[in-house]
Amino acid sequence: MIGITSYGAYVPLWRLSRDAIAKGAKGEKAICHYDEDAITMAVAAAADCLHGVEREKVDGLIFASTNSPYKEKQAASIVAAGADLRRDIVTADFAGSLKAGTTGLRFACDAVKAGSAKQMMVTAADRRQGAPLSAYDQDLGDGAAALMVGDSNVIASLEGSYSISDEILDVWRSSDDTFLRTTHERFAQTEGYVKVISEAIAGLMKKNKLEAKDFAKIAIYTPTARRVADVAKKLGFDAKTQVQDVFFSVMGNTGVPYAMMLFVAALEEAKPGDLILLAGYGDGADAFAFRVTEEIEKVRGNAARRGMKKHLDSKMVINDYKTYWLWRGLLNPITEEGFLPHHYWKTSPVMLWRERDRILRFRGGKCKACGAVNFPPQRACGNCGTEGQFDSVRLSDKKGTIWTFSMDYLSSQVEVPIVCPLVHLEGGGRFQVYMTDCVAEEVKVGMEIEMSFRKIMVRDGINNYYWKATPIRA
Amino acid sequence: MESIKDKVAVVGMGCTNFGEKWGENADDMAVEATKEALEDAGLELKDINAAVQTTLFTGETGSQLARWLKLNYVPVSRVENFCSGGLDAFRTACYYVASGTYDIVLANGTEKLMDHAGGFGKVIPSSFDLPGVDHDLPPATTFAFFAVRYMEKHNISYDRMRRILARLEVKNHHNGTLAPKSHLKREITIDDVLNAPMVTYPFGLYDCCGMSDGSASCIVTTPEIAESLRDDYVLVKGLAIANGAGQAYFKASDNTLIGGGDKLEANFPETVNAARSAYAQAGVKDPRKEVSHFEVHDCFSSTELLTYEDLLISPFGKAPEDLEAGRFDLDGEQPCNTDGGLKSFGHPVSASGIRMLYELYKQLQGKAEKRQIKNPKLGLAHNLGGVCGYYNVAVCLIGGRD
Known part of the structure; x- marks a missing residue:
C-alpha cells in the first residue's frame, strides 16, 4: 500500500486584517513575519510533519513553491538541511506553477511506487505578492504544508491520480516582475480554473470508477472564496457537506501549498474509511483520491503536531498596512537588506559552508566524556576539557x-x-x-x-x- | 613567579581631548598625546627604545605609529583586545621594561570612531569562526544581559534598577564637567536619565557611554631612570588580564550571573579573576580599604555597578547600597571614575585604558584640579573588552612612591 504516512502544516502567527487593505473588507489573511519566506515556512511545515517520524528514514524531499528566494540555486537542499534530513537523499524544487505542490506529490508517489524511495517528503510553501491594494493583495495569504509519502504505516492510501496539462495565461509573473499579473477575471476563472480542475477531477473519477457521493471530503484549490462552489456544483458535490472549508476569511489563498493545506485540514477531521479528494490547479491540474486508514489515529494522536487547526487558532492580528509592507521588504527606508543593519560583516560562503551543520541544522556537540552539550560546537569540551570527543546532536527540536x-x-x-x-x-x-x-x-x-x-x-x-x-x- | 610590583615606573602621560574630532585624523591625535607625555616626562622622541600601540579598527601594523611619530626603526608592537587594548598595551610596555630589554617604552592607544556613520559597529573587523549570519548583537544588548540577570538575582524591580543606574550616571556626568578634556560636559538629573529614550532595555540614552575620537599615551621606564627624571613618578603595583573562554555557557557548575549555579561568585568572572591576580601582586589584602580611587570600564551604567562587586570592593548584591551612600562620589570614601569615565570622558575604544591611567596618575600627583580627591595612594584601572562569556579584562594598580 502506498500513500500518506504523516502530515504537517504551517500558518504564520501573524494575520493582516483585510480592513487595513480596503476599508470595510472582511476577514484576515495569514502573513509572513519579516523574517519568514517560503523556505522558512517549508522548514516549519516539515518539522510539523516529522513529529513521530524517524528523520533518518526519509529518502527524499521536494520543495514546491512559486517563490523560491533564488532564481539559480536549489531551495530544497536548504529545507532538507533545516529539517535535518540525511545527506544521501534526493532533493528537488518544483516551481513555476501553482500546482507545483500536487505535481510534486504525484512524483513522490511514483518514486515510492517504483521503489526508488521508501519515504519521500513533499513540502510546499508560498509567499506570493499581489500589487498594492489590488484584489490579490486582499486574497492571498502565506502558508506551507508537508506530506510524507511512504509504503508502510499509511494513513491515507493512494487510490488513484489524474493530471491535466493546460497552456493558459491566467496568472503569471515574469522573472522581472515583483507583483502578480492576471487577465480578465471571468476568462481566467471559467476557461482556466473551473474548467480545468473539473476536467482533472472528472478524469480521476472516471478512471477509478468513482462517483461524487463516494467522497467524504474534497480538498481542492480555489482562487477565491466562492469559486470552489462552482466546481462542486459542476461535478455533483454537495458544497455544504463535502467541500472542505477553504479558510478564506482567516487565512486566504496560499497558492502552491493551498490544496495540500486543505487536505491536511480534511485529514484532521477524517474517519477511517473516508475517501478524500485532493486537487491542485495551475497550468493544468492534478487530482488524487486517498482512502483514510485506521493508522490515522496514531498520527493524529501526536500532540506535538499543530497541523492546520492549531496553527489557525494561534494568531496575532495587525491592522496596519505600513507594517505589512515593511515586513514584505517593499517599504524599507534605509536598505533593501535592512532586516538588521548592524550586521556588519560580509557573508563568506566558505564560512557558511564550513558551519552549515550549526547554522542550518542547529546541531551542537555532546561531549562523550561528560555528556555536556556544547553550543556552538567546540573543539574541546567547555565543561570537562576533553578534546575532540563529541556526538553531533540536534537542538532545533x-x-x-x-x-x-x-x-x-x-x-x-x-x-x-x-x-x-x-x-x-x-x-x-x-x-x-x-x-x-x-x-x-x-x-x-x-x-x-x-x-x-x-x-x-x-x-x-x-x-x-x-x-x-x-x-x-x- | 615574581611580582611586577615597584619594578616599573610611569614618568609621562598625555591625552587629547576626547570627542567628535571631525577635523583631526588619527595621526594628529597620536602626535598630540605623545608630545604631552614626552614633555611631561622631560624626554624627547629619540629617547624612546620601543613602543606598543593599540587600535581596534585599522587592521594595520605597529608601523602606523612609527609613521605618525617618525620613530627611527624602533620596534613597535600592535596589540588588539577590543575595548581593553589600552591597558594591554600599557601592560606589554611594562613587561618590556621589567624584562630589562628596553629602558624607555611608549604605549599609545588611538581610535577614530567618528569617521564612519554608525561608528563602532561599522568598522568592526570580522571574526574567524563567526560567519556573521547567525546572530550579531550590538554591545548594549550583551551588557544588558547582566543588568537583567542582576535584577532577577537580587529581586530588584525595573523601576528601582533604573533609579540606581540614574544615580550612577548623575555622578559620572558631574565628574565629566570637571575634567577639561572630557567629551560630555553637562550636569544631568535623575529625571533626565529616567525620561531619556530607550536604547536597549533596560538601558536608556544616559546609560550608554559616549562614542568618541581620541588618543592617549604613556611612557614607562625603570624606577632608577624615573628617579633621574622627576620626584613624583608613579609605580606599577600590579598588572593582570583574564580572558573568558565561555565558561558561563559551558560549565555545568558555573556560579556566575550568566552561567547560573547556586552560589554567586562573580558577575563578570573575568573581572574577579583579573582583580584577584592584581591584588596578589600588589599585596592588597582588603581592596575596600586599600584602593584609594579607581577608574572602571563603564561602557554601560550597570557594568560599572556590577564591577564594584567584581573588584571585591562592594559585597555581592551590595553595590547599590554603597553607590547610594555616596561611597564612589568625588568626595566619597572610594571615588570612582573621577574624570567622568567612559560615560562622560568618552570612549575611543583602545585609548580608554590609557586614559584611565592618565586620570589615576594625575590624581596621585595631586594635579587633578577641581576633581582632586583626598589622600590618593593606590589607583586601580579596570578595562574590559569583548563579548559576553569571552571578555578580556585588564586590572592595573598604580601607586605613588612610599
Whole structure:
C-alpha cells in the first residue's frame, strides 16, 4: 500500500486584517513575519510533519513553491538541511506553477511506487505578492504544508491520480516582475480554473470508477472564496457537506501549498474509511483520491503536531498596512537588506559552508566524556576539557527557557525592539539568539521558548538563514 | 613567579581631548598625546627604545605609529583586545621594561570612531569562526544581559534598577564637567536619565557611554631612570588580564550571573579573576580599604555597578547600597571614575585604558584640579573588552612612591 504516512502544516502567527487593505473588507489573511519566506515556512511545515517520524528514514524531499528566494540555486537542499534530513537523499524544487505542490506529490508517489524511495517528503510553501491594494493583495495569504509519502504505516492510501496539462495565461509573473499579473477575471476563472480542475477531477473519477457521493471530503484549490462552489456544483458535490472549508476569511489563498493545506485540514477531521479528494490547479491540474486508514489515529494522536487547526487558532492580528509592507521588504527606508543593519560583516560562503551543520541544522556537540552539550560546537569540551570527543546532536527540536534578555530599540527599522534572549536549553546548551513572533512586553526571565528557522537577512544575493527563539506557540 | 610590583615606573602621560574630532585624523591625535607625555616626562622622541600601540579598527601594523611619530626603526608592537587594548598595551610596555630589554617604552592607544556613520559597529573587523549570519548583537544588548540577570538575582524591580543606574550616571556626568578634556560636559538629573529614550532595555540614552575620537599615551621606564627624571613618578603595583573562554555557557557548575549555579561568585568572572591576580601582586589584602580611587570600564551604567562587586570592593548584591551612600562620589570614601569615565570622558575604544591611567596618575600627583580627591595612594584601572562569556579584562594598580 502506498500513500500518506504523516502530515504537517504551517500558518504564520501573524494575520493582516483585510480592513487595513480596503476599508470595510472582511476577514484576515495569514502573513509572513519579516523574517519568514517560503523556505522558512517549508522548514516549519516539515518539522510539523516529522513529529513521530524517524528523520533518518526519509529518502527524499521536494520543495514546491512559486517563490523560491533564488532564481539559480536549489531551495530544497536548504529545507532538507533545516529539517535535518540525511545527506544521501534526493532533493528537488518544483516551481513555476501553482500546482507545483500536487505535481510534486504525484512524483513522490511514483518514486515510492517504483521503489526508488521508501519515504519521500513533499513540502510546499508560498509567499506570493499581489500589487498594492489590488484584489490579490486582499486574497492571498502565506502558508506551507508537508506530506510524507511512504509504503508502510499509511494513513491515507493512494487510490488513484489524474493530471491535466493546460497552456493558459491566467496568472503569471515574469522573472522581472515583483507583483502578480492576471487577465480578465471571468476568462481566467471559467476557461482556466473551473474548467480545468473539473476536467482533472472528472478524469480521476472516471478512471477509478468513482462517483461524487463516494467522497467524504474534497480538498481542492480555489482562487477565491466562492469559486470552489462552482466546481462542486459542476461535478455533483454537495458544497455544504463535502467541500472542505477553504479558510478564506482567516487565512486566504496560499497558492502552491493551498490544496495540500486543505487536505491536511480534511485529514484532521477524517474517519477511517473516508475517501478524500485532493486537487491542485495551475497550468493544468492534478487530482488524487486517498482512502483514510485506521493508522490515522496514531498520527493524529501526536500532540506535538499543530497541523492546520492549531496553527489557525494561534494568531496575532495587525491592522496596519505600513507594517505589512515593511515586513514584505517593499517599504524599507534605509536598505533593501535592512532586516538588521548592524550586521556588519560580509557573508563568506566558505564560512557558511564550513558551519552549515550549526547554522542550518542547529546541531551542537555532546561531549562523550561528560555528556555536556556544547553550543556552538567546540573543539574541546567547555565543561570537562576533553578534546575532540563529541556526538553531533540536534537542538532545533528542543525547548528552553530565557535566562536573561535585552531589547534593542535602535538596530532595526523593521522590528522595534529586537528581543535578544540568552537561552538555557533543556538537556543542555546555553546561547544568545534573536527572538521573534513575540510581544516584547510579555518577554521575561524564565519564559519558555522553542526554536524556529528564520531568515536573518539578505546580503550580496545570499539569503542567510539561522534559528531564532519564539514563545511556545499555542 | 615574581611580582611586577615597584619594578616599573610611569614618568609621562598625555591625552587629547576626547570627542567628535571631525577635523583631526588619527595621526594628529597620536602626535598630540605623545608630545604631552614626552614633555611631561622631560624626554624627547629619540629617547624612546620601543613602543606598543593599540587600535581596534585599522587592521594595520605597529608601523602606523612609527609613521605618525617618525620613530627611527624602533620596534613597535600592535596589540588588539577590543575595548581593553589600552591597558594591554600599557601592560606589554611594562613587561618590556621589567624584562630589562628596553629602558624607555611608549604605549599609545588611538581610535577614530567618528569617521564612519554608525561608528563602532561599522568598522568592526570580522571574526574567524563567526560567519556573521547567525546572530550579531550590538554591545548594549550583551551588557544588558547582566543588568537583567542582576535584577532577577537580587529581586530588584525595573523601576528601582533604573533609579540606581540614574544615580550612577548623575555622578559620572558631574565628574565629566570637571575634567577639561572630557567629551560630555553637562550636569544631568535623575529625571533626565529616567525620561531619556530607550536604547536597549533596560538601558536608556544616559546609560550608554559616549562614542568618541581620541588618543592617549604613556611612557614607562625603570624606577632608577624615573628617579633621574622627576620626584613624583608613579609605580606599577600590579598588572593582570583574564580572558573568558565561555565558561558561563559551558560549565555545568558555573556560579556566575550568566552561567547560573547556586552560589554567586562573580558577575563578570573575568573581572574577579583579573582583580584577584592584581591584588596578589600588589599585596592588597582588603581592596575596600586599600584602593584609594579607581577608574572602571563603564561602557554601560550597570557594568560599572556590577564591577564594584567584581573588584571585591562592594559585597555581592551590595553595590547599590554603597553607590547610594555616596561611597564612589568625588568626595566619597572610594571615588570612582573621577574624570567622568567612559560615560562622560568618552570612549575611543583602545585609548580608554590609557586614559584611565592618565586620570589615576594625575590624581596621585595631586594635579587633578577641581576633581582632586583626598589622600590618593593606590589607583586601580579596570578595562574590559569583548563579548559576553569571552571578555578580556585588564586590572592595573598604580601607586605613588612610599
